Each structure stands twice: as C-alpha cells, then as structure tokens.
Amino acid sequence: MRLPPIAPMLATPGSLPPAAEDTRWAYETKQDGQRAVVYLPGDGSVTLRARSGEDITAAYPELHALGGALGTTPAVLDGEILALDARGRADFQLLQSRMGLAHAPGRAARRAAEVPAHLVLFDVMHLGGSPLLPVRYARRRRQLEELDLAGPSWSTPAAIVGHGVQALRATREHGLEGLVCKRLDSVYEAGVRSRAWIKIRNMRSEDVVVGGWLPGRGRLTGLPGAVLVGQRAAGTLRYVGGVGTGWSEGERLRLAELLRDAATDVCPFTPVPPVAGAHWVRPLLVGEVRYSTRTRAGMLRQPSWLRLRTDLTPEQSSADLPDDSV
Structure with missing residues (x-):
C-alpha cells in the first residue's frame, strides 16, 4: 500500500x-x-x-x-x-x-x-x-x-x-x-x-570557572560572544565547554570588563582545548550555568549562563567534575 x-x-x-x-x-x-x-x-x-x-x-x-x-x-x-x-x-x-x-x-x-x-x-x-x-x-x-x-x-x-x-x-x-x-x-x-x-x-546547574572567551560578531563585536569554562579534576582545571547564551546586555558588558582585567597569554586549562580564536584569562571568575546533560567526556550539553558568582572564589566554589567524568 x-x-x-x-x-x-x-x-x-x-x-x-x-x-x-x-x-x-x-x-x-x-x-x-x-x-x-x-x-x-x-x-x-x-x-x-x-x-x-x-x-x-x-x-x-x-x-x-x-x-x-x-x-x-x-x-x-x-x-x-x-x-x-x-x-x-x-x-x-x-x-x-x-x-x-x-x-x-x-x-x-x-x-x-x-x-x-x-x-x-x-x-x-x-x-x-x-x-x-x-x-x-x-x-x-x-x-x-x-x-x-x-x-x-x-x-x-x-x-x-x-x-x-x-x-x-x-x-x-x-x-x-x-x-x-x-x-x-x-x-x-x-x-x-x-x-x-x-x-x-530537565536542566541541572553547577558552578564553573571561567578560563577564556571568544569574541562576538556583528552587534557583539568587541564583547564576549561566549565564555570558555572549566571544572577541577585531579588538581587541574579541565575544559567543559563554551557558554554563549543567558546574559542580558548589561551582564555581558560587565563580564567584558572583568575578562579584560583578567587577560593572560597562558591557557589555564589542562589539556589546552582546541578552540580557535580563544582569549585566555586567569581563572578568577566563578559562574553558575544551567545545562541538560554531560557527554561521556564530561562536556556540558546545551549550557546557558545563570549568574556570575561574585560571592565565591574558585577555591570556594563547587566547580568540580563528577568522578565518573574524570
């Protein structure tokens, strides 16, 4: 038929x-x-x-x-x-x-x-x-x-x-x-x-440490289009993904200032992620992100920015990879 x-x-x-x-x-x-x-x-x-x-x-x-x-x-x-x-x-x-x-x-x-x-x-x-x-x-x-x-x-x-x-x-x-x-x-x-x-x-949320950013395009030229984030594992900061959504215009401007102040030529992630055009920053900023699931390698799927955790230092945050992702 x-x-x-x-x-x-x-x-x-x-x-x-x-x-x-x-x-x-x-x-x-x-x-x-x-x-x-x-x-x-x-x-x-x-x-x-x-x-x-x-x-x-x-x-x-x-x-x-x-x-x-x-x-x-x-x-x-x-x-x-x-x-x-x-x-x-x-x-x-x-x-x-x-x-x-x-x-x-x-x-x-x-x-x-x-x-x-x-x-x-x-x-x-x-x-x-x-x-x-x-x-x-x-x-x-x-x-x-x-x-x-x-x-x-x-x-x-x-x-x-x-x-x-x-x-x-x-x-x-x-x-x-x-x-x-x-x-x-x-x-x-x-x-x-x-x-x-x-x-x-179902979305989950966790703390992450900001280690870099990618420049935006078009109306976002000169501003971060995405931040590169990581979590600690075995004494190192492991890259877990890029976050490019979730900010208001004011939050993006504020984040741009903080990223410029923390600029460095040294990548804080181990190993260095293959991200073209990345700008590295000293791992001083903690953020909270929402995501759906993780890949088997520990990468965040569909992450979005929730807030900057100015109340926390990287040492005080819970930005650690779960054991089964290490």
Missing part, C-alpha cells in the same frame, strides 16, 4: 499543565534520540524517515525486522531512535556514531553490532488504510498499544494519564532528559509545533 508522507508533530517548550487540568493530559518520557516516522506498507518492508524527511532506513539495519511486525496491516508510526548506555538510558553521544550512515550500509552494519539502536514508539498516524490525524490522542494511544509492538529493537513505553508532578519528578530522579505532556483530546497536527504537546527538559 502507498502510504501518505506525514511530517512529525512537534512539542512546544513549557511547564506542567495547571493541577486542575492534570487528568486531561498524558505524560511520556522525553527521549534523547533521533525522531523517526516509520512507514510499514504491509509487504514486510519498512521505511524510516528523519524529521527532515530524509530516508534513514539504511542507517539502522537492526530495525528492518519491524517491517513484518504487523503482518499485512499498513501503518505509519511516530517514534524516536535511541542508543542506550550501560544503565539503559538514552545517550545521544552514542547515537551520533550511528547517524549519517544512511548512504554507507556497510559501515552502518558494523556500527549496529557495536552500538545497537532501539526504537521507542509513541503514536500512530495511519492504520489499516485509515488516516488517524483527526483522531484524539487518547484513542490513537489505545490503538498503538493494541498493536503490541515489542521486539528485540523496538518497544512501546507506557504513557501515564494524570500525575504530572510525580511523572516529572521520576524523570529527574532517574536522570532522564525530561517529560512530554500531551493533551488527551488533541489531534495529530502534522508538521506543527503545537501547544497541545508540551516538552519539559
């Missing part, structure tokens, strides 16, 4: 729905992977398309067996492709080694043996020849669960109706990326970033 192309529905960043509306929403774990629309024409084949519409089927050979999971029933499903770490949690850094191999099936097969992918399914947009886009989420979800799609490389995690506060707390306690809130009466808005789906990303 020829299936219609469907662009995935997107969630809007936000917060939990009001408590009075809690039972009108379902809550799903926010996954840290690659979005995929799954086309099952009912002939034993499968096509995976990324959010961009690119055919990525060849990049994930372990998912090809999904083509026969529904027999001759055609379907279009929505999901996320993950790579799991040793603790069973999604690790985007691991997944990056699998992405971009759609035109290199030999390399994809070798990487699949080393870093297996897992597909989690959370919606159905077309089933048995019938479009489900105008059908409410609650009914679509029931139909998806009735398909009983659980296999060696794919699964259908549960959604919880109500109990949003507890669901969000659980994602934080288990170190998961966050939560997606979906209104039970919402239709599937293909290609739309909708308020009917709300995504909440």
